[in-house]
Amino acid sequence: MDKKPRLPILAGLAIIPLALAGCSSESGTPGAGGSGNTLTIVDYYVNEPDQKFVLEALNTCAAELSVKINRTGVPSKDLMxxxxxxxxxxTLPDVLMLDNPNLQDIASTGGLAPLDQFGISTDGFAPGIIEAATYKDKVYGLAPTVNTLGLFVNKTLLDAAGLTPPTTWDELKTTAAALTEGDRYGLAFSANATHEGAWQFLPLLWTNGGSEDKIDSPEAAEALQLQVDLVNAGxxxxxxxxxxxxxVKDQFMAGKAAMMINGPWQIPALDADPNLVWTTVQIPVNRAGQTSIAPLGGEVWTVPQTGNKTKQALAAKFIECITDDDNQLALATARYTIPTRTALADEYVASLPVMSTFTDQVATARSRTGLLGTGWPKTxxxxxxxxxxxxxxxATAxxxxxxxxxx
Amino acid sequence: MASVSTLTTRGGSPPDSIEAHPSLESAGTPPQAPRRRRKPERITKLLFIVPAALYIFAFFAFPVIKNITMSLQEYTTATFFTGEAPWVGFANYVTVTSSSLFGPAFLNTALFTAGSLLGQFVIGIALAVFFRRRFPLNGFLRSLMLLPWLLPVIVSSATWRSILDQDSGILNQFLTSIGVIQSPIGWLSDPNVALLSVILVNIWVGIPFNVALLYGGLQDIPEELYEAGALDGATGWKAFWHITWPNLRPVVSVVLVLGVVYTLKVLDVILGLTNGGPANATQTLAVRSYQESFVNFEFGVGSAWSNVLILVSLVFAVLYLRSNRRAVDE
Structure with a gap:
C-alpha cells in the first residue's frame, strides 16, 4: 500500500540529471574567477606552427611577470x-585576443577596458593598427605583429618570359596575359562570397582613391573593372x-597561377617547396604616382571588463609584455608577420629581407574598421x-x- | 536504475530500506487520513509529467520563444554584454521581406528542397529495391552506401568543391575527355549552374538516409504477397506498382516529410560549397539566417529569417500530421 507515495520520489530523482546538466555548463569555460595570480587567456591560434610560437611568447611573459596562465585556443571561425x-x-577571460576588424564591435558593447586607464603607452605603434584598436577615441587593444597583402610572383616563370614584376594595373594585365599558358593562369586572387573576398579587394579600391564608405563611386568601379578584365581576358x-x-596559395604552389595576391602568412607553406622560386612586390597602382595602400590584418590583445581590477591591471601588464620589442621581433620572425612598432622595421627587415615588401606596405596600410567602425561587416x-x-x-562593374x- | 531497485526491495523488506533511506521515507510518508489520499496521487501524476515538461520547455519551447522575441528586438553584439535589446516591433520582418534576396532565397529554398528530395527519393528507392535481391557482397555494398552519411559534411563538401572545380576539377576533366562537353562547366562559379551543383551534392548526402529507411520498409513486406502476385502474373514493374508501392506508403510518407524538414534547414553543404554565392545564386532561407546572425551580427534580422523558415517547416509538419490522421481514420 505504500508503493504509490514512492512515485513522487522517483519522478523527483528523474529531474536530477537535468539539474546537474544545468550546473555543469560552467566548467571548462575560462572565467575571471581563477586563483590569485592566474590569468585566463583566449586566442585563436589553434594551428601549428602558429600555436607553438604564440605559446612561447605567452610563456615568456608569464615568467617575466611571474603569473600562471590558463590559455584556451578557439578556432577562428568560432571565436566571435x-x-x-x-x-x-x-565569463570573459582576463586577456582576450580579437581579430582586429572585430575589436570595435566588441568594444562598442562595453565589454573591453580602455588601455589608458592602466597607464599603457601606445606611442611608437604603426598608426593603422592603433586606428583599428580605437573605439570612440580610446585604445582598447595592442597587436605585437600585423600582416597585409602583396603580389607574389613566380620568379622562374617571370624570368623565362623576360618580364619584370608589374607595378601598374596595365602592366598587371599584360604580365598576367603573357604568363597565362595552357592550364596555367597569369594571376590568382580571392573574390569569394566571404569577408576574404572583400579584404582582397580593398588594396585595389584604396590604391585607386576609393573609399569603403562610398563603394558606388567611379574609383571603386574602376578597381572592380580590373578584376573583371583579368577574368574576362582569361x-x-x-x-x-x-x-x-x-x-589561391594552392593554385600558386601547383604552378596553376604565375602570380597571386596573398599575405606573408603563406610564406612558410611556400618555403616548403624548394623548387618554387618567388618574389613579392607591392600591389600595383592604377596610375603612376598613386601610393599602394593595403589593408592591415592581424590580431589585437585586449583586457575585457571582468570586474576584477587587480587582474585587469595584471592583464594590461601582460599585454604590454607581449607587445614589447623582444616579443614583437620574436613573433614577427617566427610567424612572418610585421612588428607593429615602426622603429623595429629596419632591424626586422635586415634580419628577414624576404619581408621587406610587406614591412614597407604596413607603413601606409589602413585598417578595415578605421572609417566605418562597427559598420564594416555590413559593407x-x-x-x-x-x-x-x-x-x-x-552586372557590369x-x-x-x-x-x-x-x- | 537505482531508483527502480529501491522500489522493488522496498516492497520486500520495508524496515531495512526505511533505515537506509530516511530522507526518502520522510518525503513519501503514507497519508494519515484516507480522505487526503487523492492529493498526493495527483501530485504523483504531475511529477511524472514534470521531467518531460521541463525537457520540452528547455529544449523546444524556450528556444522557439526566445527566437520569436529576438526577432522583435534590435539584438546586436552589445546585447550580449549589456543585456539591452530595444523592442522594434516588426522592423526586422520588414527588413527581411523587403530585402532583394527574400524572393530569390525563398525560390532557391523551394528548388533546393524539391530537387534534393526528388533525386534522393528516386535513387534511394531504386537502390533499396535493388538491394532486396540476393547477390554476393550485398551486405558489404549496402554498408558502403552509408559512407556519405558517416563523413562529416565539412569534409565531403571540401572534397566536392575540388571535384567540381572549373579548371582542375575531376568532373570537368572526365566529361571533357569522353566528349560530353566541349568547354569546362563552372559548376560552382557559374550562377546559373551553382544551385544545381549544390542540389546534386545534397542528393549524394541524402541517399543513404533514403535507402536505409526504404530498405527497412521493404523488408517488412511479406514475401508471400510477391509469391501470390507472381502466380497471378504480377512480376517486375507490375509487382512494384501493385505490391511494393502500396505497402511502402507509410514509410514513404515518413521519409518524405523528414526529408523536407531536414532539407529545408540544410546549411553546412551550402556554406561548404559556395557560401551562398556565386552572386547569391545559392542563397536559401537558412543561409540568410546564418549570415545575418553570425557574419553581420544582426541577430534580430537573423532570427526573423529563421522564423520564416520555421513557419515553412510548420506547414509541412501540419500536412504530415493531417495525412497521418487520415491514415488512422481509414
Whole structure:
C-alpha cells in the first residue's frame, strides 16, 4: 500500500540529471574567477606552427611577470560566437585576443577596458593598427605583429618570359596575359562570397582613391573593372569567385597561377617547396604616382571588463609584455608577420629581407574598421556581393556596387 | 536504475530500506487520513509529467520563444554584454521581406528542397529495391552506401568543391575527355549552374538516409504477397506498382516529410560549397539566417529569417500530421 507515495520520489530523482546538466555548463569555460595570480587567456591560434610560437611568447611573459596562465585556443571561425557567449555569461577571460576588424564591435558593447586607464603607452605603434584598436577615441587593444597583402610572383616563370614584376594595373594585365599558358593562369586572387573576398579587394579600391564608405563611386568601379578584365581576358580563373586565400596559395604552389595576391602568412607553406622560386612586390597602382595602400590584418590583445581590477591591471601588464620589442621581433620572425612598432622595421627587415615588401606596405596600410567602425561587416558583405555580381556577369562593374548597396 | 531497485526491495523488506533511506521515507510518508489520499496521487501524476515538461520547455519551447522575441528586438553584439535589446516591433520582418534576396532565397529554398528530395527519393528507392535481391557482397555494398552519411559534411563538401572545380576539377576533366562537353562547366562559379551543383551534392548526402529507411520498409513486406502476385502474373514493374508501392506508403510518407524538414534547414553543404554565392545564386532561407546572425551580427534580422523558415517547416509538419490522421481514420 505504500508503493504509490514512492512515485513522487522517483519522478523527483528523474529531474536530477537535468539539474546537474544545468550546473555543469560552467566548467571548462575560462572565467575571471581563477586563483590569485592566474590569468585566463583566449586566442585563436589553434594551428601549428602558429600555436607553438604564440605559446612561447605567452610563456615568456608569464615568467617575466611571474603569473600562471590558463590559455584556451578557439578556432577562428568560432571565436566571435564564443566571445559573445562568454560576455553574456560574464565569463570573459582576463586577456582576450580579437581579430582586429572585430575589436570595435566588441568594444562598442562595453565589454573591453580602455588601455589608458592602466597607464599603457601606445606611442611608437604603426598608426593603422592603433586606428583599428580605437573605439570612440580610446585604445582598447595592442597587436605585437600585423600582416597585409602583396603580389607574389613566380620568379622562374617571370624570368623565362623576360618580364619584370608589374607595378601598374596595365602592366598587371599584360604580365598576367603573357604568363597565362595552357592550364596555367597569369594571376590568382580571392573574390569569394566571404569577408576574404572583400579584404582582397580593398588594396585595389584604396590604391585607386576609393573609399569603403562610398563603394558606388567611379574609383571603386574602376578597381572592380580590373578584376573583371583579368577574368574576362582569361588571365585569371572564373573560379576566383569560389577561391579562399588558401585555395589561391594552392593554385600558386601547383604552378596553376604565375602570380597571386596573398599575405606573408603563406610564406612558410611556400618555403616548403624548394623548387618554387618567388618574389613579392607591392600591389600595383592604377596610375603612376598613386601610393599602394593595403589593408592591415592581424590580431589585437585586449583586457575585457571582468570586474576584477587587480587582474585587469595584471592583464594590461601582460599585454604590454607581449607587445614589447623582444616579443614583437620574436613573433614577427617566427610567424612572418610585421612588428607593429615602426622603429623595429629596419632591424626586422635586415634580419628577414624576404619581408621587406610587406614591412614597407604596413607603413601606409589602413585598417578595415578605421572609417566605418562597427559598420564594416555590413559593407564587407556589400563589397563581396558586388564583386560576385560583376565577375559572374550578372552586372557590369559600373552598376555592381550600386546593386549590392540596394541589398 | 537505482531508483527502480529501491522500489522493488522496498516492497520486500520495508524496515531495512526505511533505515537506509530516511530522507526518502520522510518525503513519501503514507497519508494519515484516507480522505487526503487523492492529493498526493495527483501530485504523483504531475511529477511524472514534470521531467518531460521541463525537457520540452528547455529544449523546444524556450528556444522557439526566445527566437520569436529576438526577432522583435534590435539584438546586436552589445546585447550580449549589456543585456539591452530595444523592442522594434516588426522592423526586422520588414527588413527581411523587403530585402532583394527574400524572393530569390525563398525560390532557391523551394528548388533546393524539391530537387534534393526528388533525386534522393528516386535513387534511394531504386537502390533499396535493388538491394532486396540476393547477390554476393550485398551486405558489404549496402554498408558502403552509408559512407556519405558517416563523413562529416565539412569534409565531403571540401572534397566536392575540388571535384567540381572549373579548371582542375575531376568532373570537368572526365566529361571533357569522353566528349560530353566541349568547354569546362563552372559548376560552382557559374550562377546559373551553382544551385544545381549544390542540389546534386545534397542528393549524394541524402541517399543513404533514403535507402536505409526504404530498405527497412521493404523488408517488412511479406514475401508471400510477391509469391501470390507472381502466380497471378504480377512480376517486375507490375509487382512494384501493385505490391511494393502500396505497402511502402507509410514509410514513404515518413521519409518524405523528414526529408523536407531536414532539407529545408540544410546549411553546412551550402556554406561548404559556395557560401551562398556565386552572386547569391545559392542563397536559401537558412543561409540568410546564418549570415545575418553570425557574419553581420544582426541577430534580430537573423532570427526573423529563421522564423520564416520555421513557419515553412510548420506547414509541412501540419500536412504530415493531417495525412497521418487520415491514415488512422481509414
Amino acid at each position: 560566437q564564443k566571445v559573445l557567449q562568454m560576455s553574456s555569461s560574464k 588571365s585569371a580563373s572564373k573560379s576566383v569567385v569560389n577561391w579562399s586565400q588558401v585555395d 564587407a558583405t556589400q563589397i563581396h556581393t558586388g564583386l560576385q555580381l560583376a565577375l559572374t556577369g550578372k 559600373d552598376e555592381a556596387f550600386a546593386k549590392a548597396l540596394a541589398g
